[in-house]
Amino acid sequence: MRFQFVAVTLLASFGLAASLAAQAVSVPPIPFSEFKLNNGMRVILSEDHTLPVVTESMLFAVGGRNEPRGQSGFAHLFEHLMFEGSAHAPKGMFDHLVEGYGGTDNASTHEDYTFYFESVPSNVLETVMWLDADRLSALDVTQAAMQNQIKVVEEEKRLRVNNSPYGPLMYVDLQQQAFANWQNAHPVIGSFKDLNAATLAQVRQFFDDYYAPRNCILTIVGDFDSAQVKPMVEKYFGWIPNRGKPLAVNTKEPQQAQPRRQTLHDALAKLPALTMSWHGPERGTRDFYALTMLGQLLFSGQGSRLYQSLVKDHKVALQVDGGLGFPMGSYRDYLAPGLFAGLVVYKPNANAQQIEGLVMQQIHQIEATGVSTETLHRLQTKFASDWIRVQQTTLGRNQLLALATLFDGRPGDANTELAKFMDINSNDLERVAQTYLTSARLNLIVDLPGKPAAKTAAPGGQQ
Structure with a gap:
């Protein structure tokens, strides 16, 4: 792949962060x-x-x-x-x-x-x-x-x-x-x-x-x-003619009725890993903006809920990553049917059941009590500063305009989307956690180091 679209994610200065937290975000269009x-x-x-x-x-x-x-x-x-x-x-x-x-x-x-x-x-x-x-x-x-x-x-x-x-x-x-x-x-x-x-x-x-x-x-x-x-x-x-005709494709997914669990083996991995994924909402809906922010809260950076819980507090994991659109891209690339997914690379002395339980514990906590005003301000400040940093380059603005045109039909949506993310509140985070991140909708894969064990031959040569 010659280039992977990754939004430039840099923390803003302390002064900018403080001002964003104290007042409504105002970004030049x-x-x-x-x-x-x-x-x-x-x-x-x-x-x-x-x-x-x-x-x-x-x-x-x-x-x-x-x-x-x-x-x-x-x-x-x-x-x-x-x-x-x-x-x-x-x-x-x-x-x-x-x-x-x-x-x-x-x-x-x-x-x-x-x-x-x-x-x-x-x-x-x-x-x-x-x-x-x-x-x-x-x-x-x-x-x-x-x-x-x-x-x-x-x-x-x-x-x-x-x-x-x-x-x-x-x-x-x-x-x-x-x-x-x-x-x-x-x-x-x-x-x-x-x-x-x-x-x-x-x-x-x-x-x-x-x-x-x-x-x-x-x-x-x-x-x-x-x-x-x-x-x-x-x-x-202007003179270039159109050729051919794009084929209509059906991307509709059937409703998932029960969880899916799978164990795989990775001969190149040194540590076990676990992925958890759920189907997400339609792009452009309030749930889309809320689930994006929930992904930031759970996965973004060393201050995220799951990094603090799994890596810092319980010391059972070494890597945590995820969010809406992960792992193929981010919320910027997301289009339904799409996934809200996460990856945890964990230590050998932990097990998949323990990791799943700790992840779900953080999700259930948000479902039950939401987040504090201080946490929400901090989340919004980080998100807004990242957004502003992307707009600092001609490439960043180019991508924002082009993707808004493709996904939303209007380049001007590049100027209005940040406000929709900033409008998300604690009740929204509770709602999308309860609606989308359920046990019945869960897809879980445990990836263990090494090759799978060889099957033992049964009497008579049958396996």
Whole structure:
């Protein structure tokens, strides 16, 4: 994976934190304008002349959940193929030009979208616009490029998933246990079987279906003049025709009637681990904002409830992580059907039942008594300071605008969402804990170090 979307999470200064806790959060809105090209491409422009820097991104509404059966990993494959050359920019030229001007470029694949960006000096904007338009209109998808990048993707899967402690647990097993629908359950990175069986015709068709202007959000943030850039966008992108047709996919999940429990073995792990996951609410609802904040309270940082309980107080764990959208992303990437999930890596002298009990103890405490005003202020202050830090860069603002456009249909929601998180109260946290984090809705996996014990042969050779 060339890039993983991670919001920059830094603590604000003491003075900022104190002021946020003392008064309502006031964050300057991100200025923007939007328009749509005749071919359906949505364009978001946001001027900021603070620094001579600009970030351009293309967000395509295609991710792992859009892949047909037998084509798992195709969305991620194109994250790599998009840098393999196009009609007028052969292989290597894209990175050579961007980096030669002192810029950076990267990409990431998610469950519901694929994101490409370049951050460059503002006088290079037209160059990256030409590069992006060329690969969108005339990507060089050849047999050699496809086979080459399939090998790259497979090696990445070996490195990040197959040969990494807890890799299969986090990026394969957790989703396969929690979801009944294949569209949601299969790993975004794909399978060797599907990738090795891919034909050039299938891969080209996938590009035609999903890498078309009507399925793209172009976002430009930074030091430019919109009056000059709009005609440039029309020039480079307006003529590109739509190809193919995205397939409609059914991501609906059946109601979970009872808990699911599973024990796995990890030959590369040195310590046991446990995952707990529950299905979450629809994005944009009050429950979505409340469950996001509950995830921050339980999992975010060394001050979180579960870190303090499991690592500090009871000294049974070494690592705690989780929240809404975990482990595939965060609440920013979340779209139902999605998960509220957590991972605990625990010590050998503890056991899974003990860890589960301590996690549920913290959840039940919130269900019963909520949180104090002081705790809520501290939670909101940390969340708001993280949000503000993200907005400090052109890339951060670019992502906020692009994702708001994709998930909510309105880039302006990037300016209003923080207030919805800040409006969550103790009663909301109680309610979502009671509603979603129940024993009946629980999916639990225990991941033990080592290989599974060999089965003992029964008399007569039967097992």
